[in-house]
Amino acid sequence: MINLLSKLSGTARSKPIEPREIFMSLPSKDKRYEYPRDVQSEVWKKWFDKRDPKNVIIKMNTGSGKTVVGLMILKSCLHDGKGPAVYVVPDRYLVAQVCDEAKKLGIMAVTDKNDYHYTEKEAILVIPIHTLVNGRSYFGLRKLSNYPIGSILIDDVHACLDTITSQFSLRVPSSHKLYDELIDLFADSWKEYNYNSYMNIIELKDPQKDALLPFWVWKEKENDVYRLLKLYDNNNKEDHCVFFSLPLIQKCLHFCSCIITARSIEITPKGIPISMISSFENAERRIFMSATLADDGVLVSTIGLKEDEMQTIITPDKANDIGDRLILFPKHLNSDISDESIKDKIISYAEKYNVVVIVPSFERGLFWDNTRQKIVQKNNIKDIVTSLKKTHIGLVVLVNRYDGIDLPDDACRLLVIDGLPPLRSEYDKYVQDINPNNKLLLQEQVQKIEQGMGRGVRSNSDSCCVVLMGNKLADILLRNNGVSFFSNTTREQYNLSKELWTLLKEEIPNPNIEDIFELADYSLKREVEWIQKSKGRLSTVVYKTTPNVNKVTLALRKSFEKAYINEWDLAVDDLDEVINQEDDEKTKGYLMQIKAEYTNFFDSSKAQQVLKAAHRLNAGTLIPISGIQYDKIINNREQAKLVIAYLEKIDVDPNTFLIHIDSILDTLVFSPDTQKFESSLKDIGELLGFISTRPDQETLGKGPDNLWAIGNDKYLVIECKSGATTDIISKEYCNQLGGSVRWFDSEYNNCQCIPIMIHKTNIIHSLATPPKNMRVITPCVLKKFKDKIHSFVVALAQSENWKQEARVTHLLKQYSLCGKSIVEKYTIEYNLDKHFNS
Numbered sequence: 001m002i003n004l005l006s007k008l009s010g011t012a013r014s015k016p017i018e019p020r021e022i023f024m025s026l027p028s029k030d031k032r033y034e035y036p037r038d039v040q041s042e043v044w045k046k047w048f049d050k051r052d053p054k055n056v057i058i059k060m061n062t063g064s065g066k067t068v069v070g071l072m073i074l075k076s077c078l079h080d081g082k083g084p085a086v087y088v089v090p091d092r093y094l095v096a097q098v099c100d101e102a103k104k105l106g107i108m109a110v111t112d113k114n115d116y117h118y119t120e121k122e123a124i125l126v127i128p129i130h131t132l133v134n135g136r137s138y139f140g141l142r143k144l145s146n147y148p149i150g151s152i153l154i155d156d157v158h159a160c161l162d163t164i165t166s167q168f169s170l171r172v173p174s175s176h177k178l179y180d181e182l183i184d185l186f187a188d189s190w191k192e193y194n195y196n197s198y199m200n201i202i203e204l205k206d207p208q209k210d211a212l213l214p215f216w217v218w219k220e221k222e223n224d225v226y227r228l229l230k231l232y233d234n235n236n237k238e239d240h241c242v243f244f245s246l247p248l249i250q251k252c253l254h255f256c257s258c259i260i261t262a263r264s265i266e267i268t269p270k271g272i273p274i275s276m277i278s279s280f281e282n283a284e285r286r287i288f289m290s291a292t293l294a295d296d297g298v299l300v301s302t303i304g305l306k307e308d309e310m311q312t313i314i315t316p317d318k319a320n321d322i323g324d325r326l327i328l329f330p331k332h333l334n335s336d337i338s339d340e341s342i343k344d345k346i347i348s349y350a351e352k353y354n355v356v357v358i359v360p361s362f363e364r365g366l367f368w369d370n371t372r373q374k375i376v377q378k379n380n381i382k383d384i385v386t387s388l389k390k391t392h393i394g395l396v397v398l399v400n401r402y403d404g405i406d407l408p409d410d411a412c413r414l415l416v417i418d419g420l421p422p423l424r425s426e427y428d429k430y431v432q433d434i435n436p437n438n439k440l441l442l443q444e445q446v447q448k449i450e451q452g453m454g455r456g457v458r459s460n461s462d463s464c465c466v467v468l469m470g471n472k473l474a475d476i477l478l479r480n481n482g483v484s485f486f487s488n489t490t491r492e493q494y495n496l497s498k499e500l501w502t503l504l505k506e507e508i509p510n511p512n513i514e515d516i517f518e519l520a521d522y523s524l525k526r527e528v529e530w531i532q533k534s535k536g537r538l539s540t541v542v543y544k545t546t547p548n549v550n551k552v553t554l555a556l557r558k559s560f561e562k563a564y565i566n567e568w569d570l571a572v573d574d575l576d577e578v579i580n581q582e583d584d585e586k587t588k589g590y591l592m593q594i595k596a597e598y599t600n601f602f603d604s605s606k607a608q609q610v611l612k613a614a615h616r617l618n619a620g621t622l623i624p625i626s627g628i629q630y631d632k633i634i635n636n637r638e639q640a641k642l643v644i645a646y647l648e649k650i651d652v653d654p655n656t657f658l659i660h661i662d663s664i665l666d667t668l669v670f671s672p673d674t675q676k677f678e679s680s681l682k683d684i685g686e687l688l689g690f691i692s693t694r695p696d697q698e699t700l701g702k703g704p705d706n707l708w709a710i711g712n713d714k715y716l717v718i719e720c721k722s723g724a725t726t727d728i729i730s731k732e733y734c735n736q737l738g739g740s741v742r743w744f745d746s747e748y749n750n751c752q753c754i755p756i757m758i759h760k761t762n763i764i765h766s767l768a769t770p771p772k773n774m775r776v777i778t779p780c781v782l783k784k785f786k787d788k789i790h791s792f793v794v795a796l797a798q799s800e801n802w803k804q805e806a807r808v809t810h811l812l813k814q815y816s817l818c819g820k821s822i823v824e825k826y827t828i829e830y831n832l833d834k835h836f837n838s
Contacts, residue, residue, distance in 0.1 A: 028106035077151035083121030135247035140278035196701025208674035271560030315543030323462030434620030471663035589618025635709035639689035704740035775827035
């Protein structure tokens with residue numbers, strides 16, 4: 001028998017609990033960990049002095065050694081008797097990184113919750129967030145024997161909270177039998193409320209349309225919905241969409257939102273009832289770590305923290321624990337620079353440096369590499385990242401990977417953020433469509449941008465040049481002041497880079513692509529003066545140590561928590577408080593729609609009145625059961641005056657105006673996203689000096705997608721089929737446009753309209769009946785129209801033309817953008833399908 005008794009200690013040994021002391025006493029750590037960084041010691045000391053509150057927020061810059069800080073804090077918690085200890089990261093790829101770091105430190109980290117050393121509170125359990133938060137979680141969703149948590153640290157908290165939100169969402173794909181059963185359940189009520197919406201999504205299977213099921217229909221069918229969902233609440237792989245989500249939302253199913261598309265049915269709660277994960281809820285210590293949490297609202301909306309629970313924010317003394325980043329924004333310096341020219345320049349740099357491009361979608365990835373060889377896939381991401389760290393491989397394209405990948409030093413010297421990060425859910429897309437100024441969604445996208453920008457700088461001595469591109473991204477950062485949502489350090493680096501841009505434009509008013517990228521050499525060639533000035537600027541930056549939460553986010557969370565326990569009247573009171581303070585009409589209308597839903601639980605008649613008031617403020621909100629009286633639009637103003645009124649409304653300088661219009665034109669393309677197309681077409685109508693609306697939103701689908709009042713009692717009735725995939729205009733589409741014309745005739749007596757179909761072809765089905773005088777805009781014609789609009793706005797932005805009525809009138813005529821001339825120049829006649837007849 002092995003003699004174990006001789007190894008037992010006869011006296012109790014006390015373990016150090018101060019994190020730095022633990023770090024220094026580690027007997028087998030790698031030589032590179034001989035001493036901690038100053039910034040790590042600062043954070044450890046501050047945390048140790050304020051370690052008692054249940055919730056602690058730690059903010060440290062990317063690349064400042066956050067993982068080591070987190071591991072030592074959890075080791076301290078174990079020594080302090082606050083175990084078991086869990087380290088949570090966004091995905092499995094990062095689990096391996098944390099475990100590797102722990103191994104180099106010589107501390108025990110495991111990935112199996114049943115590991116002896118974890119259950120004995122000796123090792124740290126490292127898990128991805130979806131292991132903690134799912135409908136069958138071992139940490140709170142089992143009836144018995146849930147795994148306890150004493151101390152938990154969530155790293156890259158912004159990314160983890162994204163996953164939490166997704167986990168608390170039930171998405172049924174259209175391929176699943178349950179999809180059809182749910183549609184059958186809703187069909188009669190949905191048709192009665194809005195038959196056109198039902199027809200587009202269910203009968204025509206239009207992939208571009210979506211519908212928010214009216215809350216009174218959902219309430220009426222809620223018990224039947226639950227009964228259907230329970231039929232598929234099993235561990236069969238095809239039923240995982242229900243199995244891992246239903247337990248999380250079933251207690252608030254009665255006031256969930258239901259978005260229906262031809263692709264799926266998505267059911268989401270108004271907030272996240274995180275208390276369902278009881279071990280997380282009951283943990284004695286909860287530490288949230290982030291590099292970019294400039295806005296703390298996500299901790300309110302997802303974790304449910306109250307303002308008084310967010311007072312313990314730990315940061316280093318200074319925010320200079322980050323490497324050098326020079327930021328370039330070519331389109332901002334010269335709006336004539338094309339994406340193609342930026343790409344060509346970036347590819348040329350890839351011959352010498354490792355260049356990483358982050359794109360929001362695989363489709364955009366093909367813009368950079370249509371061979372697909374340089375687009376990183378899930379199965380090779382680890383190998384590619386390893387290769388980047390070891391050698392020069394040139395251009396690499398990451399799809400929607402804004403966090404979790406470390407690319408230090410030569411692994412990435414040039415980083416490109418191309419385009420706006422995607423929204424995570426169908427409901428978020430719906431909210432952004434009806435409430436474009438939604439600050440929470442804007443903040444989330446900007447934080448993802450910042451996370452992406454941090455991939456190439458992983459230490460204080462590292463450096464990287466960051467290139468921002470894409471008109472939508474530019475529009476959000478500039479016109480919507482998205483830069484203000486950056487963390488202090490990133491904003492300071494952005495402002496320092498901006499000073500460089502200004503100096504360049506003083507020397508060269510319209511710098512070309514070569515002029516702009518000469519600035520990149522300051523970073524790429526490690527110019528000593530640039531590094532000194534960059535470090536100098538950061539030396540004065542400090543972290544914000546008070547919580548920053550948007551008032552709307554707070555109100556929505558408070559009202560959700562009241563609704564969760566059926567205190568509907570109090571939920572309404574919380575919303576009223578912020579509604580009364582809100583100035584933006586679209587935001588106010590959106591909040592009133594939620595108020596109407598809560599009101600419906602105790603006064604259905606009053607709920608419809610609230611909804612009617614909401615719709616008057618925001619035409620994108622639900623239409624009440626009784627409908628609304630359509631308000632006819634009349635245009636009796638001169639076109640140039642309305643163009644100038646539009647410029648006054650958006651309130652930007654000429655260069656930002658150019659970027660803003662280009663961002664609109666970018667979404668005016670034939671693609672699956674027709675909602676954005678219709679929204680952009682409305683904006684273009686306003687830009688050109690017309691009264692422009694989306695009657696389809698305002699009339700339960702009875703009116704056209706877009707309506708332009710072009711003056712003199714003349715109108716353009718427009719149906720947008722920009723997502724059509726067929727090479728022929730169908731009978732159904734012609735009938736739909738014909739229905740819109742009939743609607744127009746009933747609403748606009750003695751006025752004339754020209755029906756316009758936007759479609760990939762001008763060939764109509766031989767059995768179709770097109771409305772009289774129908775015209776078509778095809779992709780080729782649309783490009784011609786967009787090119788003229790671009791030329792018009794470039795001319796309009798010149799100082800001699802800007803907001804000058806006579807000059808605006810001249811430009812409208814010069815580019816054939818006056819009233820009916822648009823029809824003559826930028827639409828074509830239709831043709832019958834002769835091949836079909838033969």
